[in-house]
Amino acid sequence: MKRNVSKWCNMVSFVLLICFVVKTVMDYGKYSSTLNSAPFEVWILVNAIYLLLPALVIFLVGVFIKKKRES
Numbered sequence: 001m002k003r004n005v006s007k008w009c010n011m012v013s014f015v016l017l018i019c020f021v022v023k024t025v026m027d028y029g030k031y032s033s034t035l036n037s038a039p040f041e042v043w044i045l046v047n048a049i050y051l052l053l054p055a056l057v058i059f060l061v062g063v064f065i066k067k068k069r070e071s
Contacts, residue, residue, distance in 0.1 A: 006069070009062025016055035023047050 027043050 006062040006066040009058050009065070013055040013059040013062070016051050016058070020047055020051040020055070023051065 024044055024047050027047065028040065031040050031043065033040075
């Protein structure tokens with residue numbers, strides 16, 4: 001069972017990573033420097049907080065579960 005949990009954690013992390021890339025590309029298509037006061041890097045940072053940070057946490061949980069199972 002724990003083997004499946006670590007695989008699911010890895011898959012969810014990968015999906016969140018793909019979502020980050022897609023969302024950032026879509027935001028770039030909508031971004032206009034004349035209409036937005038914030039630079040595009042701020043949008044990337046917000047996407048990273050919402051998508052990459054949870055992906056990292058879930059990935060680390062999966063690694064922790066896998067290491068705990070092996071020992």
